[in-house]
Amino acid sequence: MNSRLAQRQAQGRFRRIRDLHMISSTCGYDRQGRRYLLFNTNDYLGLSHHPLVQAAARRAVTDGCGAGGSRLLAGAPFILRELEEELADFKGTEAALLFSTGYMANVGVLSALPQAGDVIFSDALNHASIIDGCRMSRARTVVYAHMDMDDLEKKLQHESGGRRYIVTDGVFSMDGHVCPLPALVRLKQTYGAVLLVDDAHGLGVLGKSGRGTAEYFACHDVDIHIGTLSKSLGALGGYVAASEAICRYLQNESRPFIFSTALPPAVAAAALTALRLLRAQGASYVAQIRDHIAYMCRQVPTISQRQPPVPVLPILTGSSAAAMQYAAACAEAGLLVSAVRPPTVPEGTARLRITVTAGHTPDELRRGADILNEQGEKATWKQ
Template sequence: MPLVDDIARAELEQLSARGLLRTLEPLRTPPGAEIELRPGERLVNLCSNDYLGLAGDPRVAGALADGARQWGAGAGASRLVSGDFLPQHELEGALAALAGTEAALLFNSGYAANCAIVPVFAGPEDLILSDVLNHASLIDGCRLSRARVEVFPHRDLAAVERLLAKTPARRKLLVTDAIFSMDGDRAPLRELQALCDARGALLMVDEAHATGVFGPRGAGLCAQEGVQPALRMGTLSKALGVAGAYVAASRAVCDLLVNRARPLVFSTALPPALACAALESLRIATGPEGEQRRARLWSNVRRFAAGLEALGRPASADSPIVPFILGDPDTAVQVAARLRELGHLAKAIRPPTVPAGTSRIRFALSAAHSAAQVDAALAALRTALLVK
């Protein structure tokens, strides 16, 4: 019987040999456009999902501290026991108002939300259609549901139509990212909604990278596209700069989730202080300052995409996520290392996060970046590619 350390070391060696080993390295500074990793190593952060630059905002951090003073550090129990506090309800009301839905319900993370929601609405007698590039949390939600899962080619409406037409399943659920997390492109939400409506399927949209970034008052891509899916999930952890997630839906849907969603029922609730921080972040993101931050964000996205085009690598300006595909994992790691030497943090993304042969640098732009930082990032990328 091998010791657990022997098992771990053997697996780590295999990962390392394939260029797929990942390690942790803590930041020495709060989140922001500029961060410090090794002592004295200042880097422009080009790989955070802090799209509006709110994660390090003193007002949001202050609301967290004030919230903790008033409500304590932790919720102490699942919401169904004694972990349900007023700030969580206030936040749910604000999120529902933003989404234009009857209700909203919080989860501890986007990952937990997807694992929670999908199995409540699809089971062994049902069919789930899932875009091949959906986030791992949706994939895991599908697995937990024990439904039959048909993975369709990326954004392929003809495949969706075919799959929806032929199924005898009791219930059909189509799940998609709104913004694909590693490619930054958008799901064809209007077309997907029309196909689902025509075939009596439920549509679930993951707005993790769309909340705060798209739509009126940052309400998301569904709001921008005028789509009202049955289940709309979003996160508080990315543009809103805090942690946690929500589903915006009807009251009945939220009530059923309170009864059946295992990550909600069997897990300690999101601390109420975090709800206080998210309320402050939401106040900023949905107000005039949010509009200004979104304008800066989109200006940075367009500037970066134009710069890539000038490098001969046209990129869409569909979202703040801009992938730069390099192919094999070693090349991606080398280019990331070179960027870091040049003062820029943009991590290599490798399988299994992305399909084999598509290892990449995933750039993420933020309203916190200055135009000069965007230009410097492009110059660093040009140099890093030459050295490769």
């Protein structure tokens, strides 16, 4: 272990946890009392600190701090079923099923639904949870080039046998790319495949009312929507929104659902309140975050993904060492951004991953842009 850790250190891939006490959805301070502005959070709408969301969580604590066991074994608080019903209605499906995390939702679906003899077609840049779910599946996995519909179609034509599953991120979390959903739906229909879209980074961000990638493209023939409660909804947990039959099947066959403790009542109450805020004010939230994304793209010329409305804004550095140095310089100036390195991204594509949210104030956006530009201009790794 020590040898492997030393190798990671030498490669600039060693990771550390930074402890923070959050003051708001965009600011926090460390154990030494130093305050930071955050541009590294996926709390896209700033709802984790919304007064109504926090009040709902406090009220629900009276139902217990934990759920006490898995839902099939110990039952569950009423609010979990209410959350599932409202998620299904929001996503336009018959039913929804909650998982402990978005990661477990992907693993839970892909390890349970595809069977031996089936084939999963997975985008090359899909999230780690999709990759792990494919590895745990009894089906065979075929990887197609990132968002390359010609490559996907060739592979669909070549593969025969059992059922076909196409799985993709709705928004790719490291690049900010939005999947070509209309083309994916066309291929799904042509080749009789089942289409799964992980919209963890699309909910609350894309579409007129924040319903995600399908609403953004006005393209709703998606069989299984997978998502999270931990990003735009500011809480914790994952969900699957699909037909009644699929959700009931997962309830009986998906090991991550069957053998995991249910979400605590306070977490579910926070997520449900955040979802209701999104339903009531979705257009306003979407417009606000789009304005903030556009501002940062104008002010920081090194941002490589310049196609709003996605709040994932990478600044490519190439090497891991360069990404670490840039992020450290920003932190020294009071700005926290994520240095993303292999194996999370391909070799030679290390980057800063900047996330803007609806919760950032105009002053915070200006300060963040100024620090990124200042530290980028004088960075020693450029020399």
